Amino acid sequence: MATPYLFMIDYAAPRFLLPTYALLALPVAECLRGLLTSARPGWRPSVAVLLAYALAGHLAVQYWVLGHVVARSRVARQEYTAIADRLHLLGVRPPCVVTGFDAVPIGYYAGCASRQIGGHDGSITTDGLRAAARHTPVAVIVAPGHKPPAYARAWRPETVPPLRGGTDLAVYVASPQR
Structure with missing residues (x-):
């Protein structure tokens, strides 16, 4: 069930593997139950404590990861x-x-539609962007160290705040001719 997500997709997201985790939880729980019940009676409390420590350690690591993800998300927002x-x-x-x-x-944050000329999110052509710029404000965000696309070089250059502590981003704005 996990094979397509592990070997056939260029990127990974944990949500893709949740069904696999759910299916694996049953045999893992059975193995842990077997480990606990097959241990000699004198060892069972020690095995139970060891399993509890392992679970607590796993939860502590997950909580630490959650804290970092939330902090990064707050900064990005x-x-x-x-x-x-x-x-x-x-x-x-x-x-x-x-x-x-x-x-x-x-x-998304600006309340605008996002359109790309190429890549996995390609949804418009260069001519389509030029046509949109005649009646709608269009902004081309240019990453630091990159040049604007040819169709936007005549548009008004500006800057916007940086991302991830980098340098300001260049933006080329086409104001519609109304």
């Missing part, structure tokens, strides 16, 4: 909110389109 606020000041307000570096989360 603050960064994306700051970028969205800056985009709104630049005139990129809903309905709008964001494309380029980290367009999906930035678009």
